[in-house]
Amino acid sequence: MTESPAYHHGNLQQALVEAGAQLIEENGISGISLREVAKIAGVSHSAPYRHFKDKNALLTGIAEVGFQRLGHAMQLAVEQHPGNAREQLIEAGVAYIRLALDNSEMFHLMFGGLIAAEDPSEALQQSSVLAFQGLVLIIQGGQKDGLYKQAEANELALTAWSLVHGYAMLASTGKLHHMTNSRKAILSLARYIESHLIDGIAR
Amino acid sequence: MTESPAYHHGNLQQALVEAGAQLIEENGISGISLREVAKIAGVSHSAPYRHFKDKNALLTGIAEVGFQRLGHAMQLAVEQHPGNAREQLIEAGVAYIRLALDNSEMFHLMFGGLIAAEDPSEALQQSSVLAFQGLVLIIQGGQKDGLYKQAEANELALTAWSLVHGYAMLASTGKLHHMTNSRKAILSLARYIESHLIDGIAR
Protein backbone atom coordinates (compact mmCIF):
# COMPACT_ATOMS: atom_id res chain seq x y z
CA MET A 1 0.00 0.00 0.00
CA THR A 2 1.16 3.52 -0.77
CA GLU A 3 -0.45 5.08 2.30
CA SER A 4 1.63 7.12 4.73
CA PRO A 5 2.53 5.20 7.89
CA ALA A 6 1.26 5.91 11.38
CA TYR A 7 1.12 9.61 10.52
CA HIS A 8 -1.99 11.68 10.53
CA HIS A 9 -4.23 11.94 7.46
CA GLY A 10 -2.47 14.64 5.53
CA ASN A 11 -2.93 17.95 7.31
CA LEU A 12 -2.82 17.76 11.07
CA GLN A 13 -2.40 21.50 11.44
CA GLN A 14 -5.76 22.20 9.86
CA ALA A 15 -7.41 19.31 11.67
CA LEU A 16 -6.27 20.77 15.00
CA VAL A 17 -7.63 24.21 14.19
CA GLU A 18 -10.97 22.76 13.13
CA ALA A 19 -11.19 20.56 16.20
CA GLY A 20 -10.38 23.57 18.35
CA ALA A 21 -12.98 25.76 16.65
CA GLN A 22 -15.60 23.13 17.29
CA LEU A 23 -14.54 22.52 20.89
CA ILE A 24 -14.47 26.19 21.76
CA GLU A 25 -18.08 26.76 20.82
CA GLU A 26 -19.11 23.69 22.81
CA ASN A 27 -17.07 24.01 25.99
CA GLY A 28 -16.45 27.72 26.05
CA ILE A 29 -13.26 29.66 25.80
CA SER A 30 -11.88 28.52 29.16
CA GLY A 31 -12.98 24.91 28.70
CA ILE A 32 -10.59 24.22 25.88
CA SER A 33 -7.34 22.32 26.34
CA LEU A 34 -4.53 21.43 24.00
CA ARG A 35 -4.74 17.85 25.17
CA GLU A 36 -8.40 17.44 24.31
CA VAL A 37 -7.97 19.10 20.93
CA ALA A 38 -5.22 16.60 20.22
CA LYS A 39 -7.43 13.73 21.37
CA ILE A 40 -10.27 14.83 19.06
CA ALA A 41 -7.83 15.03 16.17
CA GLY A 42 -6.68 11.53 17.05
CA VAL A 43 -3.07 12.23 17.96
CA SER A 44 -1.04 12.24 21.13
CA HIS A 45 -1.03 15.28 23.39
CA SER A 46 2.43 16.32 22.29
CA ALA A 47 1.85 16.07 18.55
CA PRO A 48 0.45 19.63 18.22
CA TYR A 49 3.85 21.02 19.17
CA ARG A 50 5.14 20.07 15.71
CA HIS A 51 2.70 22.59 14.23
CA PHE A 52 2.19 25.22 16.92
CA LYS A 53 4.73 26.81 19.22
CA ASP A 54 2.37 26.63 22.17
CA LYS A 55 -1.29 26.79 23.14
CA ASN A 56 -1.44 30.49 22.40
CA ALA A 57 -0.35 29.84 18.82
CA LEU A 58 -3.15 27.31 18.37
CA LEU A 59 -5.69 29.76 19.78
CA THR A 60 -4.40 32.35 17.34
CA GLY A 61 -4.95 29.89 14.51
CA ILE A 62 -8.49 29.28 15.67
CA ALA A 63 -9.19 33.01 15.93
CA GLU A 64 -7.97 33.45 12.37
CA VAL A 65 -10.72 31.28 10.94
CA GLY A 66 -13.11 33.43 12.97
CA PHE A 67 -11.82 36.56 11.27
CA GLN A 68 -12.22 34.92 7.90
CA ARG A 69 -15.83 34.05 8.69
CA LEU A 70 -16.43 37.60 9.87
CA GLY A 71 -15.01 39.17 6.74
CA HIS A 72 -17.05 36.78 4.63
CA ALA A 73 -20.31 37.56 6.40
CA MET A 74 -19.78 41.30 6.06
CA GLN A 75 -18.86 41.02 2.40
CA LEU A 76 -22.03 39.07 1.77
CA ALA A 77 -24.15 41.70 3.50
CA VAL A 78 -22.59 44.45 1.39
CA GLU A 79 -23.20 42.58 -1.85
CA GLN A 80 -26.87 42.24 -1.05
CA HIS A 81 -27.36 46.02 -1.09
CA PRO A 82 -25.54 47.26 -4.18
CA GLY A 83 -25.31 51.02 -4.57
CA ASN A 84 -26.93 51.72 -1.21
CA ALA A 85 -24.21 52.85 1.19
CA ARG A 86 -26.68 53.34 4.03
CA GLU A 87 -28.06 49.81 3.90
CA GLN A 88 -24.58 48.46 3.31
CA LEU A 89 -23.23 50.00 6.49
CA ILE A 90 -26.22 49.00 8.59
CA GLU A 91 -26.45 45.42 7.33
CA ALA A 92 -22.71 44.83 7.46
CA GLY A 93 -22.99 45.89 11.11
CA VAL A 94 -25.92 43.56 11.69
CA ALA A 95 -23.93 40.70 10.16
CA TYR A 96 -21.08 41.54 12.53
CA ILE A 97 -23.40 41.52 15.53
CA ARG A 98 -25.13 38.36 14.35
CA LEU A 99 -21.83 36.51 14.28
CA ALA A 100 -21.02 37.77 17.77
CA LEU A 101 -24.33 36.40 19.04
CA ASP A 102 -24.23 33.07 17.21
CA ASN A 103 -20.53 32.30 17.72
CA SER A 104 -20.01 34.20 20.93
CA GLU A 105 -17.16 32.09 22.29
CA MET A 106 -15.26 32.41 19.04
CA PHE A 107 -15.97 36.13 19.00
CA HIS A 108 -14.61 36.54 22.52
CA LEU A 109 -11.52 34.61 21.56
CA MET A 110 -10.99 36.98 18.64
CA PHE A 111 -11.59 40.20 20.57
CA GLY A 112 -11.59 39.42 24.29
CA GLY A 113 -7.93 40.20 24.90
CA LEU A 114 -7.07 36.67 25.97
CA ILE A 115 -4.60 36.03 23.17
CA ALA A 116 -1.40 37.86 23.93
CA ALA A 117 -0.67 40.45 21.25
CA GLU A 118 3.05 39.59 21.47
CA ASP A 119 4.16 40.02 17.90
CA PRO A 120 2.73 43.21 16.43
CA SER A 121 3.26 41.92 12.90
CA GLU A 122 1.21 38.81 13.30
CA ALA A 123 -1.31 37.24 10.99
CA LEU A 124 -4.17 38.20 13.27
CA GLN A 125 -3.44 41.86 12.70
CA GLN A 126 -3.75 41.23 8.97
CA SER A 127 -7.16 39.63 9.29
CA SER A 128 -8.71 42.39 11.37
CA VAL A 129 -7.24 45.07 9.15
CA LEU A 130 -8.89 43.39 6.16
CA ALA A 131 -12.32 43.55 7.78
CA PHE A 132 -11.70 47.21 8.54
CA GLN A 133 -10.77 47.96 4.94
CA GLY A 134 -14.19 46.71 3.89
CA LEU A 135 -15.74 49.36 6.09
CA VAL A 136 -13.55 52.09 4.61
CA LEU A 137 -14.74 51.11 1.15
CA ILE A 138 -18.38 51.41 2.18
CA ILE A 139 -17.75 54.85 3.64
CA GLN A 140 -15.89 56.04 0.57
CA GLY A 141 -18.69 54.79 -1.64
CA GLY A 142 -21.18 56.69 0.49
CA GLN A 143 -19.06 59.81 0.32
CA LYS A 144 -19.11 59.68 -3.47
CA ASP A 145 -22.89 59.44 -3.37
CA GLY A 146 -23.03 62.47 -1.08
CA LEU A 147 -24.43 60.39 1.78
CA TYR A 148 -21.58 60.75 4.25
CA LYS A 149 -19.56 63.69 5.53
CA GLN A 150 -16.38 64.66 3.72
CA ALA A 151 -14.24 63.83 6.75
CA GLU A 152 -11.33 61.41 6.84
CA ALA A 153 -12.78 58.08 5.69
CA ASN A 154 -10.54 56.15 8.08
CA GLU A 155 -11.91 58.13 10.97
CA LEU A 156 -15.54 57.63 10.01
CA ALA A 157 -14.94 53.93 9.40
CA LEU A 158 -13.34 53.59 12.83
CA THR A 159 -16.32 55.35 14.37
CA ALA A 160 -18.70 52.88 12.75
CA TRP A 161 -16.50 49.93 13.68
CA SER A 162 -16.27 51.03 17.32
CA LEU A 163 -20.03 51.41 17.59
CA VAL A 164 -20.83 48.05 16.06
CA HIS A 165 -18.04 46.28 17.90
CA GLY A 166 -19.04 47.75 21.24
CA TYR A 167 -22.66 46.81 20.77
CA ALA A 168 -21.67 43.30 19.66
CA MET A 169 -19.45 42.88 22.73
CA LEU A 170 -21.99 44.22 25.19
CA ALA A 171 -24.78 42.13 23.70
CA SER A 172 -22.78 38.91 23.48
CA THR A 173 -21.53 39.17 27.06
CA GLY A 174 -25.03 39.69 28.43
CA LYS A 175 -24.49 43.29 29.50
CA LEU A 176 -27.74 44.32 27.79
CA HIS A 177 -29.94 41.79 29.55
CA HIS A 178 -31.58 44.59 31.50
CA MET A 179 -32.84 46.23 28.30
CA THR A 180 -33.33 43.43 25.78
CA ASN A 181 -33.64 39.68 26.12
CA SER A 182 -34.39 37.99 22.84
CA ARG A 183 -31.99 37.68 19.95
CA LYS A 184 -34.53 39.31 17.68
CA ALA A 185 -34.92 42.36 19.91
CA ILE A 186 -31.14 42.74 20.10
CA LEU A 187 -30.79 42.77 16.30
CA SER A 188 -33.70 45.13 15.91
CA LEU A 189 -32.27 47.53 18.48
CA ALA A 190 -28.94 47.34 16.65
CA ARG A 191 -30.49 48.98 13.60
CA TYR A 192 -31.79 51.88 15.68
CA ILE A 193 -28.39 52.35 17.26
CA GLU A 194 -26.71 52.32 13.89
CA SER A 195 -29.13 54.83 12.44
CA HIS A 196 -28.23 57.20 15.29
CA LEU A 197 -24.64 56.92 14.18
CA ILE A 198 -25.40 57.49 10.52
CA ASP A 199 -27.37 60.61 11.25
CA GLY A 200 -24.11 61.84 12.68
CA ILE A 201 -22.10 60.82 9.70
CA ALA A 202 -24.58 62.13 7.13
CA ARG A 203 -24.08 65.70 6.04
CA MET B 1 -4.10 38.04 74.34
CA THR B 2 -7.44 38.69 72.69
CA GLU B 3 -6.21 38.04 69.16
CA SER B 4 -7.92 35.47 66.97
CA PRO B 5 -5.94 32.23 66.69
CA ALA B 6 -4.29 30.92 63.52
CA TYR B 7 -6.99 32.60 61.43
CA HIS B 8 -6.38 35.27 58.88
CA HIS B 9 -6.26 38.96 59.79
CA GLY B 10 -9.92 39.83 59.84
CA ASN B 11 -11.20 39.84 56.29
CA LEU B 12 -9.76 37.14 54.07
CA GLN B 13 -12.43 37.63 51.43
CA GLN B 14 -11.34 41.18 50.75
CA ALA B 15 -7.66 40.27 50.97
CA LEU B 16 -8.16 37.64 48.27
CA VAL B 17 -9.91 40.05 45.94
CA GLU B 18 -7.17 42.64 46.40
CA ALA B 19 -4.42 40.10 45.87
CA GLY B 20 -6.22 38.90 42.75
CA ALA B 21 -6.65 42.41 41.38
CA GLN B 22 -2.94 43.04 41.84
CA LEU B 23 -1.92 39.70 40.35
CA ILE B 24 -4.14 40.07 37.31
CA GLU B 25 -2.55 43.31 36.21
CA GLU B 26 0.92 41.81 36.68
CA ASN B 27 0.55 38.35 35.18
CA GLY B 28 -2.34 38.90 32.83
CA ILE B 29 -5.78 37.43 32.82
CA SER B 30 -4.65 33.90 31.96
CA GLY B 31 -1.68 33.95 34.32
CA ILE B 32 -3.78 34.06 37.46
CA SER B 33 -4.40 31.03 39.63
CA LEU B 34 -6.45 30.47 42.73
CA ARG B 35 -3.47 28.85 44.36
CA GLU B 36 -1.16 31.81 43.87
CA VAL B 37 -3.79 34.28 45.03
CA ALA B 38 -4.10 32.21 48.18
CA LYS B 39 -0.33 32.16 48.62
CA ILE B 40 -0.10 35.94 48.31
CA ALA B 41 -2.86 36.31 50.88
CA GLY B 42 -0.89 33.99 53.13
CA VAL B 43 -3.35 31.11 53.38
CA SER B 44 -3.51 27.55 52.12
CA HIS B 45 -4.74 26.84 48.61
CA SER B 46 -8.06 25.54 49.86
CA ALA B 47 -8.87 28.42 52.18
CA PRO B 48 -10.51 30.56 49.44
CA TYR B 49 -13.28 27.98 49.13
CA ARG B 50 -14.73 29.20 52.43
CA HIS B 51 -15.41 32.55 50.77
CA PHE B 52 -15.88 31.79 47.08
CA LYS B 53 -17.75 28.95 45.47
CA ASP B 54 -15.03 28.47 42.85
CA LYS B 55 -12.45 30.33 40.81
CA ASN B 56 -15.14 31.95 38.68
CA ALA B 57 -16.69 33.49 41.80
CA LEU B 58 -13.36 35.00 42.81
CA LEU B 59 -12.87 36.42 39.31
CA THR B 60 -16.34 37.93 39.55
CA GLY B 61 -15.37 39.57 42.83
CA ILE B 62 -12.25 41.00 41.22
CA ALA B 63 -14.23 42.32 38.26
CA GLU B 64 -16.62 44.04 40.65
CA VAL B 65 -13.91 46.31 42.03
CA GLY B 66 -13.09 47.12 38.41
CA PHE B 67 -16.66 48.25 37.81
CA GLN B 68 -16.52 50.39 40.93
CA ARG B 69 -13.33 52.05 39.71
CA LEU B 70 -14.93 52.62 36.32
CA GLY B 71 -18.05 54.22 37.75
CA HIS B 72 -15.90 56.40 39.97
CA ALA B 73 -13.69 57.61 37.13
CA MET B 74 -16.70 58.49 34.98
CA GLN B 75 -18.43 60.30 37.81
CA LEU B 76 -15.30 62.36 38.40
CA ALA B 77 -15.10 63.33 34.74
CA VAL B 78 -18.74 64.45 34.76
CA GLU B 79 -18.27 66.58 37.85
CA GLN B 80 -15.39 68.43 36.23
CA HIS B 81 -17.66 69.81 33.51
CA PRO B 82 -20.81 71.03 35.29
CA GLY B 83 -23.64 72.14 33.06
CA ASN B 84 -21.86 71.13 29.85
CA ALA B 85 -23.49 67.96 28.55
CA ARG B 86 -21.23 67.81 25.53
CA GLU B 87 -17.98 67.90 27.50
CA GLN B 88 -19.49 65.57 30.09
CA LEU B 89 -20.24 62.90 27.50
CA ILE B 90 -16.89 63.22 25.78
CA GLU B 91 -14.78 63.27 28.93
CA ALA B 92 -16.70 60.47 30.60
CA GLY B 93 -15.92 58.47 27.49
CA VAL B 94 -12.26 59.43 27.64
CA ALA B 95 -12.13 58.36 31.30
CA TYR B 96 -13.66 55.03 30.26
CA ILE B 97 -11.08 54.54 27.54
CA ARG B 98 -8.24 55.67 29.80
CA LEU B 99 -9.13 52.97 32.31
CA ALA B 100 -9.24 50.39 29.54
CA LEU B 101 -5.73 51.39 28.47
CA ASP B 102 -4.20 51.66 31.94
CA ASN B 103 -5.85 48.60 33.49
CA SER B 104 -6.31 46.56 30.36
CA GLU B 105 -6.20 43.12 31.97
CA MET B 106 -8.80 44.15 34.51
CA PHE B 107 -10.89 45.66 31.72
CA HIS B 108 -10.76 42.46 29.70
CA LEU B 109 -11.77 40.49 32.76
CA MET B 110 -14.79 42.77 33.17
CA PHE B 111 -15.88 42.73 29.54
CA GLY B 112 -14.00 40.00 27.70
CA GLY B 113 -16.62 37.30 28.12
CA LEU B 114 -14.41 35.02 30.17
CA ILE B 115 -16.56 35.08 33.29
CA ALA B 116 -19.58 32.88 32.72
CA ALA B 117 -22.77 34.91 32.91
CA GLU B 118 -24.50 32.02 34.68
CA ASP B 119 -26.79 33.79 37.07
CA PRO B 120 -28.58 36.66 35.33
CA SER B 121 -29.33 38.31 38.66
CA GLU B 122 -25.75 38.63 39.78
CA ALA B 123 -23.93 41.51 41.37
CA LEU B 124 -21.93 42.13 38.23
CA GLN B 125 -25.08 43.03 36.35
CA GLN B 126 -25.83 45.62 39.03
CA SER B 127 -22.43 47.27 38.68
CA SER B 128 -22.55 47.65 34.93
CA VAL B 129 -26.12 48.92 35.03
CA LEU B 130 -25.02 51.61 37.46
CA ALA B 131 -22.34 52.86 35.09
CA PHE B 132 -24.94 52.91 32.33
CA GLN B 133 -27.36 54.94 34.44
CA GLY B 134 -24.72 57.65 34.71
CA LEU B 135 -24.73 57.90 30.94
CA VAL B 136 -28.50 58.15 30.81
CA LEU B 137 -28.36 61.09 33.24
CA ILE B 138 -25.86 62.93 31.05
CA ILE B 139 -28.07 62.42 28.00
CA GLN B 140 -31.18 63.59 29.81
CA GLY B 141 -29.36 66.67 31.05
CA GLY B 142 -28.29 67.41 27.50
CA GLN B 143 -31.82 66.93 26.25
CA LYS B 144 -33.10 69.53 28.72
CA ASP B 145 -30.48 71.95 27.43
CA GLY B 146 -31.61 71.30 23.87
CA LEU B 147 -28.28 69.74 22.98
CA TYR B 148 -29.43 66.21 22.20
CA LYS B 149 -32.25 64.75 20.14
CA GLN B 150 -35.60 64.10 21.79
CA ALA B 151 -35.29 60.36 21.20
CA GLU B 152 -35.45 57.66 23.84
CA ALA B 153 -32.69 58.55 26.33
CA ASN B 154 -31.93 54.88 26.94
CA GLU B 155 -31.34 54.37 23.25
CA LEU B 156 -29.04 57.34 22.89
CA ALA B 157 -27.13 56.35 26.02
CA LEU B 158 -26.66 52.84 24.66
CA THR B 159 -25.41 54.28 21.40
CA ALA B 160 -22.80 56.33 23.25
CA TRP B 161 -21.85 53.40 25.46
CA SER B 162 -21.42 51.07 22.49
CA LEU B 163 -19.19 53.52 20.69
CA VAL B 164 -16.95 54.21 23.66
CA HIS B 165 -16.86 50.58 24.72
CA GLY B 166 -16.01 49.36 21.25
CA TYR B 167 -13.24 51.90 20.86
CA ALA B 168 -11.88 51.02 24.31
CA MET B 169 -11.90 47.33 23.48
CA LEU B 170 -10.27 47.71 20.08
CA ALA B 171 -7.63 50.06 21.43
CA SER B 172 -6.80 47.98 24.50
CA THR B 173 -6.47 44.75 22.51
CA GLY B 174 -4.10 46.35 20.01
CA LYS B 175 -6.49 46.25 17.08
CA LEU B 176 -5.74 49.89 16.27
CA HIS B 177 -1.98 49.49 16.07
CA HIS B 178 -2.13 50.02 12.33
CA MET B 179 -3.60 53.51 12.78
CA THR B 180 -2.30 54.80 16.11
CA ASN B 181 0.55 53.78 18.34
CA SER B 182 0.99 56.07 21.30
CA ARG B 183 -1.37 56.32 24.22
CA LYS B 184 -1.69 60.04 23.61
CA ALA B 185 -2.70 59.60 19.98
CA ILE B 186 -5.30 57.02 20.98
CA LEU B 187 -6.92 59.37 23.49
CA SER B 188 -6.82 62.26 21.07
CA LEU B 189 -8.42 60.18 18.31
CA ALA B 190 -11.07 59.12 20.82
CA ARG B 191 -12.32 62.70 21.07
CA TYR B 192 -12.71 62.95 17.29
CA ILE B 193 -14.62 59.68 17.22
CA GLU B 194 -16.89 60.84 19.98
CA SER B 195 -17.59 64.14 18.31
CA HIS B 196 -18.73 62.23 15.21
CA LEU B 197 -21.23 60.48 17.42
CA ILE B 198 -22.48 63.64 19.07
CA ASP B 199 -23.07 65.32 15.76
CA GLY B 200 -25.45 62.44 15.18
CA ILE B 201 -27.16 62.82 18.50
CA ALA B 202 -27.44 66.60 18.35
CA ARG B 203 -30.59 67.95 16.78
Add this chain to the structure above:
DNA sequence: ACCTGAACACCGTTCAAGT
Protein backbone atom coordinates in the same frame (compact mmCIF):
# COMPACT_ATOMS: atom_id res chain seq x y z
C1' DA C 1 9.94 14.81 9.04
C1' DC C 2 6.44 13.50 12.14
C1' DC C 3 4.69 11.40 16.07
C1' DT C 4 4.65 8.85 20.87
C1' DG C 5 5.01 8.29 25.94
C1' DA C 6 7.11 9.26 30.09
C1' DA C 7 8.22 12.97 33.03
C1' DC C 8 7.79 17.53 35.38
C1' DA C 9 5.72 21.33 37.51
C1' DC C 10 1.69 23.21 37.78
C1' DC C 11 -3.58 23.59 38.07
C1' DG C 12 -8.97 23.50 40.36
C1' DT C 13 -11.63 21.06 43.49
C1' DT C 14 -12.93 17.98 47.34
C1' DC C 15 -12.80 16.22 51.95
C1' DA C 16 -11.37 14.49 56.28
C1' DA C 17 -9.17 16.49 59.97
C1' DG C 18 -7.59 20.02 63.07
C1' DT C 19 -8.36 24.56 66.29
Add this chain to the structure above:
DNA sequence: ACCTGAACACCGTTCAAGT
Protein backbone atom coordinates in the same frame (compact mmCIF):
# COMPACT_ATOMS: atom_id res chain seq x y z
C1' DA D 1 -16.67 29.12 61.97
C1' DC D 2 -12.41 28.99 59.64
C1' DC D 3 -8.44 26.92 57.98
C1' DT D 4 -4.94 22.95 56.66
C1' DG D 5 -2.94 19.09 53.98
C1' DA D 6 -3.42 15.11 51.43
C1' DA D 7 -5.59 13.36 47.43
C1' DC D 8 -7.54 13.28 42.68
C1' DA D 9 -8.02 14.27 37.97
C1' DC D 10 -6.59 17.33 35.05
C1' DC D 11 -3.38 20.78 32.70
C1' DG D 12 0.94 22.89 29.35
C1' DT D 13 5.45 21.88 28.07
C1' DT D 14 9.76 19.28 27.27
C1' DC D 15 12.54 15.56 25.60
C1' DA D 16 14.36 11.17 24.57
C1' DA D 17 12.93 7.69 21.66
C1' DG D 18 10.64 5.47 17.86
C1' DT D 19 9.23 4.99 12.45
